[in-house]
Amino acid sequence: CFPPGFQVAPETKAVMKWLRSIPFVLSASLHGGELVVTYPYDYSRHPMEEKMFSPTPDEKMFKMLAKAYADAHPVISDRSELRCGGNFVKRGGIINGAEWYSFTGGMADFNYLHTNCFEVTVEVGCEKFPLEEELFTIWHENRDALLNYMEMVHRGIKGIVSDKFGNPIKNARISVRGIQHDVTTGN
Numbered sequence: 241c242f243p244p245g246f247q248v249a250p251e252t253k254a255v256m257k258w259l260r261s262i263p264f265v266l267s268a269s270l271h272g273g274e275l276v277v278t279y280p281y282d283y284s285r286h287p288m289e290e291k292m293f294s295p296t297p298d299e300k301m302f303k304m305l306a307k308a309y310a311d312a313h314p315v316i317s318d319r320s321e322l323r324c325g326g327n328f329v330k331r332g333g334i335i336n337g338a339e340w341y342s343f344t345g346g347m348a349d350f351n352y353l354h355t356n357c358f359e360v361t362v363e364v365g366c367e368k369f370p371l372e373e374e375l376f377t378i379w380h381e382n383r384d385a386l387l388n389y390m391e392m393v394h395r396g397i398k399g400i401v402s403d404k405f406g407n408p409i410k411n412a413r414i415s416v417r418g419i420q421h422d423v424t425t426g427n
Contacts (some may be wrong), residue, residue, distance in 0.1 A: 309389040401425045
């Protein structure tokens with residue numbers, strides 16, 4: 241996930257350890273500076289090429305998760321191309337991260353590759369550093385979208401893997417035919 245020589249900050253290492261210790265399945269990273277929902281991979285398979293579509297084996301699921309957020313957001317779902325984030329209207333307010341711009345070391349890619357957690361990145365507004373008086377509006381624009389996104393936790397694989405005595409099995413590998421990305425059971 242990280243190129244040779246890449247330095248990982250201590251707080252990032254702590255989050256990585258935390259993510260591996262608790263079986264999260266869904267998360268979102270909130271950013272500012274645009275109005276769009278991106279999904280993995282954020283790092284292009286061909287790092288020398290910018291804006292290159294780089295899908296995961298779970299492309300359909302990631303698109304569904306991103307759309308769940310975007311469709312419930314009053315501004316992202318607005319079809320006007322003249323508004324903030326309007327250049328993503330034709331894409332439904334979502335984009336594959338690497339297709340927008342490729343970068344290494346993102347949490348969404350880490351979560352997908354090293355945990356069972358599916359993460360999208362939500363660019364909550366075009367202001368990178370909004371003023372305090374804008375935060376209330378930004379919260380209300382994103383509240384229902386966040387709730388709609390959280391409800392997506394009930395999609396996909398869920399259940400208990402147990403032995404013949406009903407005891408849960410730790411670290412059981414679960415494969416889905418046609419998707420080259422396994423998940424494992426929690427502790």
